[in-house]
Amino acid sequence: MRVATWNINNVVRRLDLLVDWLGRTQPDVVALQELKAPSAAFPRDALEAAGYGALVVGQPTWNGVALLARGREPLPVATALPGDAEDKEARYVEAAIHGVLFASLYLPNGNPQPGPKFDYKLRWFERLRLRAQALWASGQPVILLGDWNVVPTDEDIYKPDTWRDDALLQPGPREAFAKILAQGWTDALRSVHPSERPFTFWDYRRKRWERNAGLRIDHILVGRGFTIDDAGVDREERGRANASDHAPVWAEVRQGRPPRVTRRRKPPGGAPDAPGLPRRA
DNA sequence: ATGTCACCCCTCGGGTGA
Numbered sequence: 305m306r307v308a309t310w311n312i313n314n315v316v317r318r319l320d321l322l323v324d325w326l327g328r329t330q331p332d333v334v335a336l337q338e339l340k341a342p343s344a345a346f347p348r349d350a351l352e353a354a355g356y357g358a359l360v361v362g363q364p365t366w367n368g369v370a371l372l373a374r375g376r377e378p379l380p381v382a383t384a385l386p387g388d389a390e391d392k393e394a395r396y397v398e399a400a401i402h403g404v405l406f407a408s409l410y411l412p413n414g415n416p417q418p419g420p421k422f423d424y425k426l427r428w429f430e431r432l433r434l435r436a437q438a439l440w441a442s443g444q445p446v447i448l449l450g451d452w453n454v455v456p457t458d459e460d461i462y463k464p465d466t467w468r469d470d471a472l473l474q475p476g477p478r479e480a481f482a483k484i485l486a487q488g489w490t491d492a493l494r495s496v497h498p499s500e501r502p503f504t505f506w507d508y509r510r511k512r513w514e515r516n517a518g519l520r521i522d523h524i525l526v527g528r529g530f531t532i533d534d535a536g537v538d539r540e541e542r543g544r545a546n547a548s549d550h551a552p553v554w555a556e557v558r559q560g561r562p563p564r565v566t567r568r569r570k571p572p573g574g575a576p577d578a579p580g581l582p583r584r585a
Numbered sequence: 586a587t588g589t590c591a592c593c594c595c596t597c598g599g600g601t602g603a
Contacts, residue, residue, distance in 0.1 A: 313603090314591075338603085340592075366593060366602075412603055421602095453603095507603090508589035549590085549603085 305402060305557055309335040309449035309522055309556045310541075311410070311505070311550035313369070316340075319347050323354045325541055331554060333401050335408030335449035338548075339394075341367025346370065359383075369450070373401040381405060386491035387431035388441040395428070404559075405439065414471030422471050423558050425453070428482035439527070440487045445559060446527035448489065451550065452504075453521055454481045457547070459501065460520035472521060489525040489528055492555040496535040503535055505550045513542055522553045531558045 308331040312318045315336060326334070334356070339346065341364035349376070351358055357377035362368040371378045378399030385396035388485065395410040409432065414425030439446045454477040458464040467473050485491060493502055503518025526532055535555040543549040 317591080417601075510588055 308554035310552040311451040313548035314340040334372040337410040411453040417471040448525040492524040492535040
């Protein structure tokens with residue numbers, strides 16, 4: 305099963321790019337963020353024509369999240385993150401698809417920090433931690449996808465010092481992300497590419513795409529009971545005309561343990577391990 | 586310091602958010 309997350313940065317303006325990418329890569333489940341459209345304006349018909357059912361939580365102008373499922377309708381589970389009835393921002397949706405619980409989340413950016421927006425980010429992260437803990441404890445198969453608006457470590461950005469005061473690099477959000485990972489989740493992209501710098505976002509400003517001055521802030525956290533066969537970033541989507549400032553992140557996952565692999569002895573000369581060995585989530 | 590993009594409206598340009 306191929307799952308993916310993409311901060312589309314306005315689903316109406318980016319519809320042609322989205323439909324084209326869906327047709328080429330055929331993901332089974334897609335989490336979208338920053339729809340920047342009310343639910344009624346979501347291009348439901350075009351996505352249905354492309355073969356996808358959708359569960360949408362939109363709002364005018366800002367935020368907005370959705371889950372797409374190829375060849376079926378997502379079964380709604382939640383349309384808001386629990387823990388604050390006053391929070392009306394469209395940043396969280398959960399649905400069951402193929403017997404797996406999926407969440408599409410759009411964490412608050414938090415800039416400028418310090419300030420009320422950063423406080424909101426930390427409160428939202430704490431609510432997410434509690435929700436993730438409850439989902440993990442349920443024993444169900446769960447995958448959390450989204451724009452987490454956190455650069456987990458200094459290895460996840462081209463040059464941390466120019467962003468040191470940004471909300472995306474602060475210790476508080478980083479600790480919150482680490483706490484969720486410590487519940488047992490696997491960061492799919494990091495686990496498949498442990499020594500690379502797979503960025504997922506390049507700011508429109510200062511020719512950051514042209515310079516590969518990127519950040520890794522879009523994450524797929526895989527719950528218990530899955531094997532992650534592969535994961536990656538569809539970087540070419542960021543290079544297209546009229547692109548979002550984020551590229552899609554995807555993972556190939558499979559329920560169940562990895563097959564028993566007879567490991568060959570390492571050949572002399574220190575050659576690296578064979579690629580593509582499955583990882584247990 | 587900005588730098589881009591795209592939205593909004595007390596709307597054709599400045600404010601806002603990312």
